[in-house]
Amino acid sequence: MTASPQHHSSRSTKRQVIIDTAERLFAEHGYDATSTARIATEAGVPSGLVFYHFATKLDLLLAVVQERPAPSEVLRSAARGRTVRQRLRAVVAKMAEELENDRAVRIIVFREAQGRPEIASRAAEMFADASATVADVLADADDVVADRARVQTAAELVVSRVFLDTVALGQLEPATKRHAAMIDLIVETLTSTPG
Amino acid sequence: MTASPQHHSSRSTKRQVIIDTAERLFAEHGYDATSTARIATEAGVPSGLVFYHFATKLDLLLAVVQERPAPSEVLRSAARGRTVRQRLRAVVAKMAEELENDRAVRIIVFREAQGRPEIASRAAEMFADASATVADVLADADDVVADRARVQTAAELVVSRVFLDTVALGQLEPATKRHAAMIDLIVETLTSTPG
Amino acid sequence: MTASPQHHSSRSTKRQVIIDTAERLFAEHGYDATSTARIATEAGVPSGLVFYHFATKLDLLLAVVQERPAPSEVLRSAARGRTVRQRLRAVVAKMAEELENDRAVRIIVFREAQGRPEIASRAAEMFADASATVADVLADADDVVADRARVQTAAELVVSRVFLDTVALGQLEPATKRHAAMIDLIVETLTSTPG
Amino acid sequence: MTASPQHHSSRSTKRQVIIDTAERLFAEHGYDATSTARIATEAGVPSGLVFYHFATKLDLLLAVVQERPAPSEVLRSAARGRTVRQRLRAVVAKMAEELENDRAVRIIVFREAQGRPEIASRAAEMFADASATVADVLADADDVVADRARVQTAAELVVSRVFLDTVALGQLEPATKRHAAMIDLIVETLTSTPG
DNA sequence: TATGAATGAGTTTTCATTCAT
DNA sequence: TATGAATGAAAACTCATTCAT
Numbered sequence: 001m002t003a004s005p006q007h008h009s010s011r012s013t014k015r016q017v018i019i020d021t022a023e024r025l026f027a028e029h030g031y032d033a034t035s036t037a038r039i040a041t042e043a044g045v046p047s048g049l050v051f052y053h054f055a056t057k058l059d060l061l062l063a064v065v066q067e068r069p070a071p072s073e074v075l076r077s078a079a080r081g082r083t084v085r086q087r088l089r090a091v092v093a094k095m096a097e098e099l100e101n102d103r104a105v106r107i108i109v110f111r112e113a114q115g116r117p118e119i120a121s122r123a124a125e126m127f128a129d130a131s132a133t134v135a136d137v138l139a140d141a142d143d144v145v146a147d148r149a150r151v152q153t154a155a156e157l158v159v160s161r162v163f164l165d166t167v168a169l170g171q172l173e174p175a176t177k178r179h180a181a182m183i184d185l186i187v188e189t190l191t192s193t194p195g
Numbered sequence: 196m197t198a199s200p201q202h203h204s205s206r207s208t209k210r211q212v213i214i215d216t217a218e219r220l221f222a223e224h225g226y227d228a229t230s231t232a233r234i235a236t237e238a239g240v241p242s243g244l245v246f247y248h249f250a251t252k253l254d255l256l257l258a259v260v261q262e263r264p265a266p267s268e269v270l271r272s273a274a275r276g277r278t279v280r281q282r283l284r285a286v287v288a289k290m291a292e293e294l295e296n297d298r299a300v301r302i303i304v305f306r307e308a309q310g311r312p313e314i315a316s317r318a319a320e321m322f323a324d325a326s327a328t329v330a331d332v333l334a335d336a337d338d339v340v341a342d343r344a345r346v347q348t349a350a351e352l353v354v355s356r357v358f359l360d361t362v363a364l365g366q367l368e369p370a371t372k373r374h375a376a377m378i379d380l381i382v383e384t385l386t387s388t389p390g
Numbered sequence: 391m392t393a394s395p396q397h398h399s400s401r402s403t404k405r406q407v408i409i410d411t412a413e414r415l416f417a418e419h420g421y422d423a424t425s426t427a428r429i430a431t432e433a434g435v436p437s438g439l440v441f442y443h444f445a446t447k448l449d450l451l452l453a454v455v456q457e458r459p460a461p462s463e464v465l466r467s468a469a470r471g472r473t474v475r476q477r478l479r480a481v482v483a484k485m486a487e488e489l490e491n492d493r494a495v496r497i498i499v500f501r502e503a504q505g506r507p508e509i510a511s512r513a514a515e516m517f518a519d520a521s522a523t524v525a526d527v528l529a530d531a532d533d534v535v536a537d538r539a540r541v542q543t544a545a546e547l548v549v550s551r552v553f554l555d556t557v558a559l560g561q562l563e564p565a566t567k568r569h570a571a572m573i574d575l576i577v578e579t580l581t582s583t584p585g
Numbered sequence: 586m587t588a589s590p591q592h593h594s595s596r597s598t599k600r601q602v603i604i605d606t607a608e609r610l611f612a613e614h615g616y617d618a619t620s621t622a623r624i625a626t627e628a629g630v631p632s633g634l635v636f637y638h639f640a641t642k643l644d645l646l647l648a649v650v651q652e653r654p655a656p657s658e659v660l661r662s663a664a665r666g667r668t669v670r671q672r673l674r675a676v677v678a679k680m681a682e683e684l685e686n687d688r689a690v691r692i693i694v695f696r697e698a699q700g701r702p703e704i705a706s707r708a709a710e711m712f713a714d715a716s717a718t719v720a721d722v723l724a725d726a727d728d729v730v731a732d733r734a735r736v737q738t739a740a741e742l743v744v745s746r747v748f749l750d751t752v753a754l755g756q757l758e759p760a761t762k763r764h765a766a767m768i769d770l771i772v773e774t775l776t777s778t779p780g
Numbered sequence: 781t782a783t784g785a786a787t788g789a790g791t792t793t794t795c796a797t798t799c800a801t
Numbered sequence: 802t803a804t805g806a807a808t809g810a811a812a813a814c815t816c817a818t819t820c821a822t
Contacts, residue, residue, distance in 0.1 A: 014803090029310060032227030035795060046804045051797065053802095111306055114225060153376040160356040181348040189384045209786085230812060241787050246814060248785090404807085420699060422617030425791060436808050441793060443806090501696055505614065543766040551745040571738040579774045599782090620816060631783045633820090638781095642817065 015053045017043045023064045027104035031061055031112050058116075065109050065122050074102075075130065079137035084144055085187045087137050088158070092179050095162045106166055130159045138190065146190045154186045210248045212238045218259045222299035226256055226307050253311075260304050260317050270328045279336040280382045283353070286332055287374050290357050301361055325354045333385065341385045349381045405443045407433045413454045417494035421451055421502050448506075455499050455512050458492075465523045474531040475577045478548070481527055482569050485520075485552050496556055520549045528580065536580045544576045600638045602628045608649045612689035616646055616697050643701075650694050650707050659687075660715065664722035669729055670772045672722050673743070677764050680747045691751050712748065716740045723775065731775045739771045 021043035025034040036057055040047040054060040078094035079087045106126065113120040134155035138144060144151065161182060216238035220229040231252055235242040249255040273289035276282050301321065308315040329350035333339060339346065356377060411433035415424040426447055430437040444450040468484035471477050496516065503510040524545035528534060534541065551572060606628035610619040621642055625632040639645040663679035664672045691711065698705040719740035723729060729736065746767060 027309075030227060032225065036797085037795070048797095048799085048804055048806095049802080052804095055797095057796065107309065111309065114302070114306070115223070149376055150380060153373070153380050156373065157352045157356055157377065157380065160359045161352060164355045164359045178348070178351065181344055182352065185345055185348050185352070185384055188387070189380050192383070192387055231814085232812075243787055243789090243815085244785080247787090250814095252813065418700075420617065422615060426793085427791075438793090438795085438808055438810090439806080442808090445793095447792065497699070501699065504612075504692065504696065539766055540770055543763070543770050546763065547742045547746060547767060547770070550749045551742060554745045554749045568738070568741065571734055572742065575735060575738050575742070575774050578777070579770050582773070582777050621818085622816070633783050633785095633818095634781085636818065637783095640818095 014043075014045050014049060018045060018050055018053060018060070019063055019067060022060050023104050023108070026061065026064060026112075027107045031057075031108070036060075061108075061112065062118055065105055065119060075133045076137065079140075082142045083187075084138055084141040084190050085183060087141050088134075088183045088186060091134055091137055092158065092162065092183065095166075103166055106163065110163070127159060127163065130163075131156045134158055143191050145193055151190065154190055158182070158186060209238075209240050209244060213240060213245055213248060213255070214258055214262060217255050218299050218303070221256065221259060221307075222302045226252075226303065231255075256303070256307065257313055260300055260314060270325065271332065277337045279333055279338055279385050280378065282332050282336050283329075283378045283381060286329055287353065287357065287378065290361075298361055301358065305358065322354060322358065325358075326350045329353055338386050340388055346385065349385055353377070353381060404433075404435050404439060408435060408440055408443060408450070409453055409457060412450050413494050413498070416451065416454060416502075417497045421447075421498070426450075451498070451502065452508055455495055455509060458495050465520065466527065472532045473577075474528055474533055474580050475573060477527050477531050478524075478573045478576060481524055482548065482552060482573065485556075493556055496553065500553065517546075517549060517553065520553075521545045524548055533581050535582065541580065544580055548572070548576060599628075599630050599634060603630060603635055603638060603645070604648055604652060607645050608689050608693070611646065611649060611697075612692045616642075616693070621645075646693075646697065647703055650690055650704060660718045661722065664725075667727045669723055669726040669775050670768065672726050673719075673768045673771060676719055676722055677743065677747065677768065688751055691748065695748070712741075712744060715744045715748075719743055728776050730777065736775065739775055743767070743771065 018039060022034070022039050025039055025042065036050050037047050039060075040050050050060065054063060075091055075094055079090050081087050081090055109119055109123045109126060113123040131152065132155070135148075135152045138151050138155060139148065146154075161179075213234065217229070217234050220234055220237065223229075231245050232242050234255075235245050238245075245255065249258060270286055270289055273285055276285055304314055304318045304321060308318045326347065327350070330343075330347045333346050333350060334343065341349075356374075408429065412424070412429050415429055415432065418424075426440050427437050429450075430440050440450065444453060465481055465484055468480050471480055499509055499513045499516060503513040521542065522545070525538075525542045528541050528545060529538065536544075551569075603624060607619070607624050610624055610627065613619075621635050622632050624645075625635050635645065639648060660676055660679055664675050666672050666675055694704055694708045694711060698708040716737065717740070720733075720737045723736050723740060724733065731739075746764075
């Protein structure tokens with residue numbers, strides 16, 4: 001019998017529709033400001049079904065932030081090119097491009113981390129994962145002249161900037177302009193022999 | 196000795212007590228998760244007084260984030276020392292030290308910016324202000340060998356990292372360890388002749 | 391005999407119980423002076439149920455005034471007799487008798503029409519409906535010697551007087567005394583050849 | 586010393602401004618739906634002043650409905666002409682014209698009479714006063730052929746219609762059209778020998 | 781006579797959650 | 802699995818009234 005519960009099935013079960021709708025609403029309005037009734041309505045399911053699938057509203061939040069692939073693979077595969085500069089550009093561009101896929105969860109995670117250990121650890125995970133990915137991508141470049149610690153630090157700076165843009169500043173202006181200068185700064189450091 | 200029940204500053208009006216209490220609670224638990232009743236109780240005022248001074252809860256939030264001095268002065272004055280490294284260390288240390296004064300508002304502003312234009316613009320203001328201050332501090336160092344654009348970019352990277360630490364990642368580990376490596380990275384760039 | 395706690399009709403859903411209770415309280419004390427909590431208590435339902443069935447208190451008011459049959463049928467069927475006088479007497483008497491069925495809604499509608507278009511149009515509807523009914527009743531009398539316009543006007547005068555008695559003046563004195571004279575006045579006009 | 590409290594002085598004391606503002610707001614929104622704070626704001630006086638002049642909100646309502654001249658004089662003086670028809674036309678026209686002066690109080694009185702004896706008796710007073718005035722006006726016409734009781738009844742019919750128009754139906758259509766037919770009906774009765 | 785901050789009970793409304801079907 | 806009425810605690814907000822100045 002193959003009637004196993006397929007949580008990630010690509011055919012949207014009602015359970016998945018609830019998760020997707022919750023993700024959108026949590027990102028747009030915040031967790032507290034989104035009622036389960038509204039989630040049910042916009043998902044097109046009866047209100048009782050939300051609590052059939054998720055014992056509490058918090059469980060639904062956890063499902064939203066956990067049942068998502070980490071961004072690492074997508075980022076790693078985007079890093080083409082030989083030089084630090086090329087690779088950084090590709091990665092930062094990909095992060096910007098991913099906004100519409102992944103941004104919602106990132107916003108949710110960083111907004112709701114306060115006082116919720118499960119979410120906070122997911123935030124740390126996402127940050128560490130993204131940083132490690134960028135560090136890997138940079139370390140593999142042909143022109144890097146830098147120790148691993150410095151590469152890791154550079155990666156974390158990039159990720160900080162992009163995450164902050166996404167979560168809080170993204171609404172203000174397209175971040176792409178500033179990213180160019182940022183890339184130059186990082187590249188210069190990683191490709192110069194430390195004095 | 197007069198054991199009068201003045202829990203707050205002797206000059207604070209009740210209006211200010213409400214703002215201070217709201218700031219603390221909004222930072223600790225978030226705007227939505229903080230009831231006006233709780234603010235009133237912890238401020239030691241009747242619940243109606245909150246709405247006498249602030250027509251809506253949102254107006255109270257705006258008062259909290261607007262009736263605060265920008266952090267620039269305090270940061271600028273903290274930057275002593277001659278070299279980029281010294282100044283950066285002083286500024287980053289000061290930012291960490293300022294947590295108890297300013298952190299609450301920063302957390303609030305970045306958490307609640309989503310979908311609230313007034314808050315979002317305040318977030319941008321705080322970010323721009325802090326970045327400009329750090330850039331000024333760095334530009335005045337004796338050993339800077341870099342154009343203004345690169346200094347500005349470096350400042351923004353610092354501020355991004357510190358803000359993100361404060362807002363979302365601060366709970367995970369003491370940020371101080373990583374700050375050292377970050378400072379090295381920035382310093383190196385600003386003191387080397389661009390190739 | 392089963393002393394079951396069915397205060398209302400055995401077939402009434404809780405929604406209908408809420409409407410019935412609201413109708414009574416709105417008529418007795420006015421819309422603004424009736425709290426939804428009191429409606430819930432007197433209807434014997436939890437307070438939340440009111441807002442499950444009616445999104446706002448105003449929606450409940452609209453339901454009260456809209457989910458009622460027009461009084462025309464009951465009035466029309468009451469008009470027995472051959473002469474204008476007989477029919478007028480029967481209709482006016484029936485209007486007085488209907489107080490306990492219909493009066494509440496009439497009071498509500500005319501009290502709350504000010505500034506509420508939906509209610510005002512319902513008021514106009516009730517007035518027009520009652521006037522048309524009375525006009526029909528009169529026109530069918532054997533002894534009418536009058537054109538349709540005059541019958542309609544007479545009907546509107548009757549309805550004006552009865553409605554105003556019901557709504558605002560009914561509390562002052564039993565209206566029945568004056569009704570006799572009013573009937574005479576109308577009858578005389580409708581049965582005399584216009585000069 | 587002539588510093589007697591001139592409640593009706595044409596120079597608007599603050600007390601009178603409060604009454605005038607309350608009259609307007611009570612008529613527009615109803616007594617319950619008008620807060621004393623709003624009255625104070627729109628009157629341009631501090632909120633405390635309302636309760637300096639009027640012990641309770643209800644006292645202010647009473648002042649609004651009592652410190653107004655009865656409409657009789659104005660109506661009586663308007664009745665020029667010799668015939669019933671001429672006089673009726675003049676009176677009804679004057680009633681319509683008076684809308685902007687007197688209408689507010691009439692609306693208030695009839696809306697708020699329910700359950701408030703002082704207001705209810707004022708409603709009765711206004712109705713009786715208007716009816717008596719119209720009856721007087723009619724009785725003095727040269728062509729009346731009717732006993733006093735019938736004149737009084739006719740007057741009450743007129744007043745009922747006009748008051749109901751004012752209070753509840755006035756918003757629907759200009760009442761003037763229908764008034765013509767009503768006048769004809771009344772005139773006919775009062776000028777024909779009762780059979 | 782005037783002022784405006786202060787008070788707390790009351791109001792409408794929201795909402796996560798339960799449950800009988 | 803699915804449904805939608807039901808529940809009651811808690812939320813934001815209102816407001817007549819008081820009072821020290």
